[in-house]
Amino acid sequence: MPTTSSSCVYDCIVVGSGNAGSCAALSAKDSGCARVLIVDKCSPDWVGGNGYFTAGAHRTVHDGLHDLLPIVCNVEAGSNLASKIDMDPYTAADFTNDILRLGDGRSDPALVRTVVENSRETIQWLHDRVNMSFTFSFNRQAYLVDGRQKFWGGMVLSTEEGGKGVIAAHQAALKEAGIEVWFDTPVTELITEEAVILASGGYEASRALRGKYLGSEWEQAKVRGTPHNTGDGMTLAQAVGARLTGDFTGCHSTCWDFDAPDDTGDRQLSNQYTKSGYTLGIMINADGMRFVDEGEDFRNYTYAKFGKEVLKQPGGFAWQVWDSRTTPWLRKEEYSDDVVRKVWADSVEELAEKLAADGLWNTTQFLNTMKSYNDAVAAFSQESASTKWDPAVKDGLSTQSSAKQLLLPKSNWALPISSPPFLAVKITCGITFTFGGLAIDPETAGVLLDKTGKSIPGLFCTGELVGGLFYGNYPGGSGLTAGAVFGRKAGIEAGKVGQ
Ligand SMILES: Cc1cc2nc3c(=O)[nH]c(=O)nc-3n(C[C@H](O)[C@H](O)[C@H](O)COP(=O)(O)OP(=O)(O)OC[C@H]3O[C@@H](n4cnc5c(N)ncnc54)[C@H](O)[C@@H]3O)c2cc1C
Structure with a gap:
């Protein structure tokens, strides 16, 4: 030039x-x-x-x-x-x-x-x-x-x-x-x-x-x-x-709306395709398995590496899952009805069935994952009743107690996912920059x-x-x-x- x-x-x-x-x-x-x-x-x-x-x-x-x-x-x-x-x-x-x-x-x-x-x-x-x-x-x-x-x-x-x-x-x-x-x-x-x-x-x-x-x-x-x-x-x-x-x-890559365009951002919805509410819930892949510690650190220290983890999953996608306790805390700009496709269900079984129609192939494992996660959360809160959920600090509310540990922990903000209605959102990997x-x-x-x-x-x-x-x-x-x-x-x- x-x-x-x-x-x-x-x-x-x-x-x-x-x-x-x-x-x-x-x-x-x-x-x-x-x-x-x-x-x-x-x-x-x-x-x-x-x-x-x-x-x-x-x-x-x-x-x-x-x-x-x-x-x-x-x-x-x-x-x-x-x-x-x-x-x-x-x-x-x-x-x-x-x-x-x-x-x-x-x-x-x-x-x-x-x-x-x-x-x-x-x-x-x-x-x-x-x-x-x-x-x-x-x-x-x-x-x-x-x-x-x-x-x-x-x-x-x-x-x-x-x-x-x-x-x-x-x-x-x-x-x-x-x-x-x-x-x-x-x-x-x-x-x-x-x-x-x-x-x-x-x-x-x-x-x-x-x-x-x-x-x-x-x-x-x-x-x-x-x-x-x-x-x-x-x-x-x-x-x-x-x-x-x-x-x-x-590279920098994040959890990104599965339905977003492939090769370009969208000037209207722009950053609203980001899906960063995983610290409030869990993420499950098509095999019905969790694959990251969603509570490893504050969202802004993990979001840029979790896109890569989603890409590694079968088919390169996964779901974020919450229940009625945490859905009110999801950011409106990323999760309001006019921004993202939502799957609602009144039971985990119904949720698994609905996700099966959209790529979840192992519903049994999905239900097992939900159960063992909830069991681990319950065991922790029994042992550490004084630990309170606080999304503004690393609250230590986890899946790991002396009675029960998950192979893949959720280290903070681990609330049970058991109170209907349940919500799932399908995500994939969005690359930000190299x-x-x-x-x-x-x-x-x-x-x-x-x-x-x-x-x-x-x-x-x-x-x-x-x-x-x-x-x-x-x-x-x-x-x-x-x-x-x-x-x-x-x-x-x-x-x-x-x-
Ligand atoms: C969805 C999203 C959200 C983000 N959120 C944040 C955030 O909140 N905070 C933050 O710090 N960072 C954020 N980032 C990262 C941030 O965008 C970048 O770090 C920063 O904007 C990079 O600036 P830049 O000027 O280097 O590149 P860009 O802003 O990408 O500009 C590069 C320009 O070069 C032009 N170009 C390329 N090739 C040529 C050529 N051959 N000839 C002439 N022109 C050319 C392109 O058209 C483009 O306009 C985000 C990124 C994305 C995609």
């Missing part, structure tokens, strides 16, 4: 109109690049890449409620609501530890340090410069327990209108800054005369590359977001000698040459295309923050090119 055209000259060209690319473009403009251009291969109605499909969740280091109140628009300081919020600080050590422990210590520590140390300042920049409308994420990250909004899982910020709001804010800021966006413009070659910032996402929307790197079963995974992230950035950068790095056998990508300098976001490990002059990278940050799993809300952190850095460095 030349940074010149017959009619105009650009100081910086950004490839990709998502969150990371938009941050990079604005930062480049503010850092002295007089003319900045964003190019995207999508049509205008697909602007924003995966950023559009997000829930707008942003993970950041913070000092507790008082630190973030000034930047959120849904709670006022001193209000009655503010007085009912319990929100622990989330320290740099917490954030660092979350990325490292979920990645089994494989993440590049320098990349992690950069994201963590710049996270809070970058959130402030998004608020002040991009005019991002942050909210406290009551619906996703807090439970109302004993009259108090208790936040859990380290992540508290979302945005008004989720990802749609994120991209609308970026578009407005880019327009105001005079940054052009060319759509229907796929980049096919890199010729860096000035600065080029690659922000063209991962390869999750390419069946061929999923098959090549992740394994043939991944060809069947559904795409949760844009159909345009087909690994072009990797190919383009490799052609100029860039180094690949990171987890090429891993973890392997380009090696960058953590300070400058410069793309590294494979041969020397030195930065390629004028070439930078941010967002999903960066490799080495996440391995195997991912703490929810880190992608938008990481893309913004490296986008800002790339923009600042682009401003230095040619000076």
Whole structure:
């Protein structure tokens, strides 16, 4: 991609109109690049890449409620609501530890340090410069327990209108800054005369590359977001000698509506196809077996790896199952009647029969699984009567007692599933983004040459295309923050090119 055209000259060209690319473009403009251009291969109605499909969740280091109140628009300081919020600080050590422990210590520590140390300042920049409308994420990250909004899982910020709001804010800021966006413009070659910032996402929307790197079963995974992230950035950068790095056998994937489209996200329902209510119930496959510890950790520490587990099941699907105790706690945006196909039944036998018509082939095992789960829960509560169900903490309410243990435990939030009506929802695996990508300098976001490990002059990278940050799993809300952190850095460095 030349940074010149017959009619105009650009100081910086950004490839990709998502969150990371938009941050990079604005930062480049503010850092002295007089003319900045964003190019995207999508049509205008697909602007924003995966950023559009997000829930707008942003993970950041913070000092507790008082630190973030000034930047959120849904709670006022001193209000009655503010007085009912319990929100622990989330320290740099917490954030660092979350990325490292979920990645089994494989993440590049320098990349992690950069994201963590710049996270809070970058959130402030998004608020002040991009005019991002942050909210406290009551619906996703807090439970109302004993009259108090208790936040859990380290992540508290979302945005008004989720990802749609994120991209609308970026578009407005880019327009105001005079940054052009060319759509229907796929980049096919890199010729860096000035600065080029690659922000063209991962390869999750390419069946061929999923098959090549992740394994043939991944060809069947559904795409949760844009159909345009087909690994072009990797190919383009490799052609100029860039180094690949990171987890090429891993990706972010979630429990996803079985009835969602196959190869693309849906701009209307968007993230509502996510099905993250498994901590409130159990998941059972077509063999009638459970296959993960649904209560292993808070949802936002397990959801990004459970898609892979669903894909491994016979047929690549499963059901989430609840009873009347927990169905009222399911998130409306994911489980309301107009969003998902529900199977209701007045008994477990009836439920098994109905699911048999939809792919459950071992109803006997399904009933056995339900019974042994309920027996184990009952044995635990007999032994530990003082342990109370609390979805806002890891409550230790489990299937494991001295009297009875399951081979596959449910470690927290293990309520019986015995009170009709019963509800089941069919799920499959939705792929979000891929973890392997380009090696960058953590300070400058410069793309590294494979041969020397030195930065390629004028070439930078941010967002999903960066490799080495996440391995195997991912703490929810880190992608938008990481893309913004490296986008800002790339923009600042682009401003230095040619000076
Ligand atoms: C359903 C869903 C929910 C999510 N929720 C969250 C969340 O709440 N919080 C969070 O932190 N993360 C979330 N994520 C992850 C998040 O979307 C990404 O981490 C982040 O948006 C990546 O930004 P990006 O700019 O790198 O890529 P994208 O936003 O995907 O942008 C890449 C752009 O590059 C363009 N492109 C590709 N190839 C070319 C080419 N050859 N030429 C020109 N343009 C090209 C694409 O068309 C696309 O517009 C979610 C993702 C999905 C799919």
